[in-house]
Amino acid sequence: MNLEVKIGDLSFKNPVATASGTFGYGSEFEPYIDIDRLGGIFVKGTTLYHREGNPYPRMAETPSGMLNAVGLQNKGVDIFCTKIYENIKKYNTNIIVNVSGSAIDDYIKTAERINELEHIPAIELNISCPNVKEGGMAFGTSCSSAETITRAVREVYNKTLIVKLSPNVTDIAEIAKAVEASGADSVSLINTFLAMAINAETRRPKLSTITGGLSGPAVKPIALRMVWQVSQAVKIPIFGMGGIMNAADAIEFMLAGSTAVQIGTANFIDPTVSIKVIEGIEDYMQRNKITDVNDLIGAMIVD
Amino acid sequence: MTENNLCHSYNQRVEDLIVYENRIINDFYYVLKLFSPQGLPEINPGNFVNVLVEESSSTFLRRPISIYQVDIASNTLDLLIQIVGAGTKKLSEKKKGDIVNLIYPLGQAYNFNSEVKSALLIGGGVGIAPLLFLAKVLKDNAINVETLFGGRSQKNIIEVEKFQKYGKVHISTEDGSLGEKGFLTLNSVISEIKRFDKIYVCGPDPMMKSVARIAKSNAIECEVSLENLMACGIGACLCCIEDTTTGNRCACTDGPVFNINELKWN
Numbered sequence: 001m002n003l004e005v006k007i008g009d010l011s012f013k014n015p016v017a018t019a020s021g022t023f024g025y026g027s028e029f030e031p032y033i034d035i036d037r038l039g040g041i042f043v044k045g046t047t048l049y050h051r052e053g054n055p056y057p058r059m060a061e062t063p064s065g066m067l068n069a070v071g072l073q074n075k076g077v078d079i080f081c082t083k084i085y086e087n088i089k090k091y092n093t094n095i096i097v098n099v100s101g102s103a104i105d106d107y108i109k110t111a112e113r114i115n116e117l118e119h120i121p122a123i124e125l126n127i128s129c130p131n132v133k134e135g136g137m138a139f140g141t142s143c144s145s146a147e148t149i150t151r152a153v154r155e156v157y158n159k160t161l162i163v164k165l166s167p168n169v170t171d172i173a174e175i176a177k178a179v180e181a182s183g184a185d186s187v188s189l190i191n192t193f194l195a196m197a198i199n200a201e202t203r204r205p206k207l208s209t210i211t212g213g214l215s216g217p218a219v220k221p222i223a224l225r226m227v228w229q230v231s232q233a234v235k236i237p238i239f240g241m242g243g244i245m246n247a248a249d250a251i252e253f254m255l256a257g258s259t260a261v262q263i264g265t266a267n268f269i270d271p272t273v274s275i276k277v278i279e280g281i282e283d284y285m286q287r288n289k290i291t292d293v294n295d296l297i298g299a300m301i302v303d
Numbered sequence: 304m305t306e307n308n309l310c311h312s313y314n315q316r317v318e319d320l321i322v323y324e325n326r327i328i329n330d331f332y333y334v335l336k337l338f339s340p341q342g343l344p345e346i347n348p349g350n351f352v353n354v355l356v357e358e359s360s361s362t363f364l365r366r367p368i369s370i371y372q373v374d375i376a377s378n379t380l381d382l383l384i385q386i387v388g389a390g391t392k393k394l395s396e397k398k399k400g401d402i403v404n405l406i407y408p409l410g411q412a413y414n415f416n417s418e419v420k421s422a423l424l425i426g427g428g429v430g431i432a433p434l435l436f437l438a439k440v441l442k443d444n445a446i447n448v449e450t451l452f453g454g455r456s457q458k459n460i461i462e463v464e465k466f467q468k469y470g471k472v473h474i475s476t477e478d479g480s481l482g483e484k485g486f487l488t489l490n491s492v493i494s495e496i497k498r499f500d501k502i503y504v505c506g507p508d509p510m511m512k513s514v515a516r517i518a519k520s521n522a523i524e525c526e527v528s529l530e531n532l533m534a535c536g537i538g539a540c541l542c543c544i545e546d547t548t549t550g551n552r553c554a555c556t557d558g559p560v561f562n563i564n565e566l567k568w569n
Contacts, residue, residue: 024539028556031313032406044541052551059534059542061364066534070541073551216363268535269355269365271406272317 001285002292003278005039005259007237008185010121010160012039012094012260015293016250016278019241019264020045020098020124020164021070025088032271037278039260040094042188043084045126046114047099048106050076054131060197060206065216065243066265067195069209071131072100077110081117089119096162100126102135104152111157121159125150125184128166128191130213137191140166143178154183162239165189165230167219172226173233180234188239188262189230190223215265217243224256231257231298245273247280254293255300314344314408315537322401323379328461332429333395334371335382337403343380346373347412348437349528349560352382353536354394355404362390367533367555369432369505370408372439383462385429409536410559413437413503413526421447423499424466425514427487427506428454431462433528437503438469449473449499453487453510456480488513496521504528515563525563529554 003014017040023029026041035041053073060067075084080097088095097114101107107125114123127140127149139149150163163179165172167190176187192213197206223242231238240258243265244250250261266273285293320337327333353365372381386392397403413433415422422441424434431452438448448470454460457480466472473492474482483490487510496502496517504514505528518525531543531554538556545554547565552558 021541022535022539028537028539031315032317053541053544056544056546057532058544059532059540061362063361064363066363068534068540068542073541073544268540269363270317271535271537271539 001282002294003282005237005294007122007162007239007259008160010094014039014278014281015254015258015260016274016281017042017094017096017239017260017262018267018274019262020126022264022267025084026091026095027087029267029271033275036092038093038274040096041091042096042098042124042262043088044074045072045098045100045129046074046077046080046110047072047101048077048110050074050079055208057206057208058212060212062195062197062214062216063218065214065218067197067207067212067214068192069131069207069212071209072129072136077113081113085117085120089117094121095119096122096124098124098126098164099153100129100132100136102132104149106135107149107153108156111153115157115159122162123157123159124162124164124188125153126164126191128164130166130168130192130194130211131209137166137168137194140164140175141169143174146175147178147182150179150182150184160185162186162188164191166191167222167226168194173229176230176234180236184236186237186239186259187230187234188241190219190226190242193219193222215243217245219243220249224252227253227258228256228300244277245269247277247284250277250281251284251296254296255298257298259297315406316341316344317404317406319402319404322397322399322403324399325395325397327395329458330386331458332383332385332461335384335394335397335403336379337382337405339378339380343373343375343378344408346370346380346408348440349410349412349433350408351410351433351536351559352380352405352407353409353533354382356390356393359389359393362388362393364534365406365536366390366394367409367536369528370436371432372436383429383432406536410555411557413528413560415441415444415446415501419446419501419524421499422449422501422503423492423496424448424450425487425502425504425506426450426452427510428459430504430506430510430528431466433505434503435462435465438466442469449492451475451487451490451492452482453490453506486510486513488517493517496523499523501525512568515566515568518563526560527563527566528559529561530559
């Protein structure tokens, strides 16, 4: 049975990775799973400079999902390269750094630094974070800015370049096409939906930032539709995500056109879920006599 | 497992525990006694569990709950739970033999050392939950223990006799239905606060902040257990942060127990 998939030139031992911001740097999950079994891990969003993120409260539970407004809290690319990287480069899986910033120059400088790290084979360009005042999602909501930033980073980054798309747009396929034309090797989608929650009793917003990003099974049907639309519009491989809780969800994303998937919010409910998804995909393949996982990509049957 | 993983011995796990007993205290509180088929790991006072709530459509995330009692001999731990929403309501329906899935033991425990001779444990409402196991461990270490309970009314003051096993219990209720009338920070034991060399607190934020001020002005060591909203409980999501003297830290992994000197509460 073959579980290996390719994103550009980069091969993944299986199509299951963990999404940025939901899996720390991997080490947080060492008590629960063998990290090396994963196809890849997308580590916490990394910026040029240290960020403390947004004030508490940054999280609210919503029906079948949650809002977060963490705001890219991270130690900055220097500490990542000198300290964090040293601790995680041992993992025998693809470690991918999610790169974010508030100006094009920040993205370029951060990508340049990550480019030097031997054990980081790819970056995920985050042009879709809804929780920062400047930059973030602003770069991913128009074709021209998505194009500009992808081109600029492509010039300095020579490994696999994945661009993470925002669902907060009128036509996500148009943005995906712009990113593809600018040299991206892959797109990942979706980031969270801009959303909010209010406590009726106190009449106050549940997040310090008022708005935040919605994730979890609540967004899955929309994410699936977007992955399908993007798969019809571009040739580059897709990392699909949005509310995947189990193997069936992951397989649905592959049938809709994803080459691989990312598990996000589900890691908070069950730190072992990513391994269960891998095992569930194997089980599904066995039951359906599928020998190559690549045969599932875009294999939705429309009668 | 890789060679690197073998270097660590992790205490934390995801495990299905079996309900041994669901003891209903009153309309608001109950105690789940859970049996660990794997055998309990090492647990310290102040550690918590993150409980999976199944079949509750409005409950998506786990519920972080303090560990109330631990009995290594019978491989059981107790969770004292207040019904506050759909999640804790659903868990209250658990019966003997049912399964409860936990991620545990999580968080940093309360600290004590040989300098501590006499401790005051202060619990507001269900905030008494992590203090019973602490009282036992302190007593086992020959530390004198007294407890101060506060609540809105008599029905919020529970399990007093359990704490009396370890030392004197002082009580305040806002309506005066039990013990002294008023907030617990006005209880007469607070006027003798200098008798204690360590204060341990758990309860609502305003109460903990008031106690922290009293502890500080009397130069008494004080640790509080925070109840910040959590998603993962394992330091991955960065949602439960507390603003500390060394920046934002996770209440789940750097806490929930913090020394008040680390917090920016002034």
